[in-house]
Amino acid sequence: MNDSEAAQRIQELEKANRVLQKKLDRAQQGRLQIEESRRRAEAVLSATIKELRDSQNMLEERSQALEQALHDLQGMQTRMLMTEKMSALGVLVAGVAHEINNPVGFIYGNLDYANQYAQDLLHLVDLYQKNYPDPKSAIQDFIESIDLEFMKSDMPNVMNSMKMGAERIKEIVLSLRTFSRMDESEVKAVNLHDGLDSTLTILEHRLKPQPHRPRIQVIREYGEIPEIECYAGQLNQVFMNIMSNAIDALEEYFVEIQKGPNHCPSPPLVLTIKTELLEENQEVQICFQDNGPGIPPDVIPQLFDPFFTTKPVGKGTGLGLSISYQIVTEKHNGRLECLSKLGQGTEFIISIPSRQSLIQEPAFSTQTAESLETAELISSELLAQSDLVNPTVDQVELKQLSR
C-alpha cells in the first residue's frame, strides 16, 4: 500500500468512524424516543380499552332497554288486539242481551195469560165432560190418543218450567249486561256484590258438577261495604280472571288427587269470596280463596308478569293476571296480592280505596284492559249457556223439566 492509498484508507476509516459515532448518538436518542412513544401508546391503549369497556356496558344496557321496549311493545300490541276483540265482543254481548231481553219479555209477560187460558180451556173440557158424559166415538178416541188425563195433570208443570226457564233467561241477560257494563266507561259508584254475583252467574256453567268432578261450592262471605267508585266493567273482568283461574286450579287438583295412588277421599272443592271494608285504611278488600293445590313459591313472583302462564300451550295467554294487576293498581290505585302455600290453597286479595277521588283517567294502553283470556272465557260461557239459544238443547231441557 502506497502513501496515497494509505491516506485514502485512513480518510475512509475516519469517515466510517464519524458516521458510526453519529449513528450511535442517534440510536441512543431513538431509544429514548421509542420508550416515550411506547409510554404514549400504552396510555392510549389503556384509555381506549376503558372506553371500549364503557361503550360495551352502555351497549349492553341499551340492548336490555331495547329488549324491554320490544317486550312492552309486544304487550301493548297484544292488548290493543284484545281491545279490538273485546270491544267487538262487548258490543256483541250487549246486543245479544238486548235482543234476547225483548222476546223474553214477551214470553215472560204472556206466560201468566197463557197459563190462565190453558186453565180455562181445561176447565171448559171438564165442564164438557161433566155435561156430556158420553161423547161420540171420534172424540173419545182423540181423548185417549192424547192422554187427556196426563195432559191435564202435566199442564201446570209445563207452565211452571216455562216460567222458570224464562226467569233464568232474564237473570242471565241481566248478568251479561251487568258484566259487560258497556254503558259505564267512566268511574261510577256500584255495588261490587252485584258484579261478583253476575260474574258467578256467567261462570255457573263451570261451577256445576262435571262427569270428572263434583260441584264447586261457592261461599259468599259478603261484608257491609259501601258502593265503590270504579270502572265496574273492568273490575268484573278481574273477578272473572281470578275466579276462572281458581276453578281451573280446583279442577286440576281434583283430577290429580283422583289419579293418585292413595285414593284418599277428596275434600269438597270450595271457592270462598269475602268482601270487607277496612275502615282504618279506607279501603275495600275482596278475597278469593280456594282450597286447591297452592302455587309454588318460585312461581308467585312471576304471576303478574305479562305472558307468564303455567297452563298448557293454547290454553292460556299469560295475560289475564297481568292485565288484572294493571286494572287494580293503575286504574284503581289498589293492590293485587297473592298468598299461597303448597297444599293449602291460594288467596288473591284485591284492595282498592273505598273512595276513588284519586282514580286516574283511563289511559290508552288500559282503555279497556280486557284480556284475551277474559274474551275467551266470556265467549265460552256464552256458548255454554247456549241452552238459551240452541233449539235442540232447548227442547231437551224443556222435556226434562216437564217430566
Next chain:
Amino acid sequence: MFKVVVAHSNDPDSPSAIQEVIDQCLGDLEGVQPQAGLLLAALDFDHTLLLARLHETFPDLQLIGGTTDGEMSSVLGFEEDSITLMLFCSDTVQIRAGVGLGVSQDVAAATQAAVDQAVDQAVGDLPFDPKLCITVPDGLTVSGVAAIAGLKQALGPEVAIVGGTSGDQWNFRQTYQFFGDQVLSDAIVILLFSGDLKFSHGVSSGWYPMSRKAVVTKAKGALVYEIDDRPAVEFYDHYLNGLTVSGEYPLAVFDQASDEFYLRASNAWDREQGTILFMGDVPEGATVQITHTTCDDIIAATKTSIEKARSHYPGEQPAAIFLFSCAARRRLLGTRTCEEYELGQQSIGEDIPTIGFYTYGEISPLAPGGEAFYHQETLVTLLLGVE
C-alpha cells in the same frame, strides 16, 4: 434534454460531506451545467459552509433547500445525519428559485416576494409560464395553510404546488431554509418549473380516527383553546394520561357532515392555559377525533401515495422522484423507515434519481389539477420528467 443527478453523503463532517456530494454530482453531470438544485441537510451540519462550497462550484445554480428530520435518496436510501443534493439540467425546462422573508410577519407579502423573485429571474425571450412550484417553507414559524394560500394567490390556480416544510430533527426549536448561498429562517423558498414538463403527484396518510368524537368549541387559527367546552389539553390528557402531545396522535378534522377528514398534528402545549398549538389551522366548530396508526397502515399509505403518482403521470418515464414524508411517520416506522424509499424505487424504477425528506408538513393537491392543501402525517410523492 432533462437530466437529473442526485448525490448523498452521510459523513457528519461538513467539509467532507459537501465535498463528497460535489464529487458525486460532478461525476454524474459529465460536464453538463446544472440549472437548479434542491439541497436537504440534517441540522448538525455547518449549513453556511455547505452553501458556500456549492456556490463556489456552481455559481449560477438556482438553489433552494432546508433542514429536515431525515433525508433519503436513491444513493444511500434513508439517512438521519446526511446531506443530499439533487441537480436539474435542461434546455427545455426553465427552473427559477425565489425566496420570501419574514413569513411569520406577513405571509402574503413574503410569498408574493418569493414568486416575484423567481419570475424576475426568468431569462431570455422564453415566456415564463410556470407549471409547478416546489416549496420548502419554514416548518415552525409559518402557517402551512397561510403559506399555501399566499402561493396560490401569487401563482394563480394553474400552478401545482408541492413540497414540504423544513424540520429540525424533532427538536421543534428552529428550522432553516436555503436560498443560493444564504441560510435563512422564517422564510419560504420556491423553485418554479416552466416549459416542456410532465409531472404527477399522490398523497396518502394511513392514520385512522380512534378516540371519541368531540367538537372544537374555541379556536383561533392553529391555536385550539377548548374542545367540548373544556381546555383542549384535557381531551388529549384523557388518552395520553398526562404525557405530552405528539405527532404520533394527530387530530382528524372532519369536513362538515362528511366522513372525509384531514390531519392536524401538534408538538406545542400550554398546560397553564390548557391550549394546544397545532401545525395547521383547526376551524372552530369542527368535529375532531384523535387518530392513530400502525407501521403496516403507514406503509400501505406509502404504497397508495406512490401508486397514485405513478398512475397519474402523463408521460412514460419520469426523470426524478420526490418524496415528502411527515416526520411522525419516521418516528413510528423506526427501522422500517427505509421501506418508504424502497417502495418508491420498486414501484417506479430503481434507476430513477430519487430525493426526499421527512418534513413538518406536506403540501400537494389531492387530485391532478386540483388546488394544493396543507397536509400532515402524509407522504406526498412527486414524479417529474419530460418523457
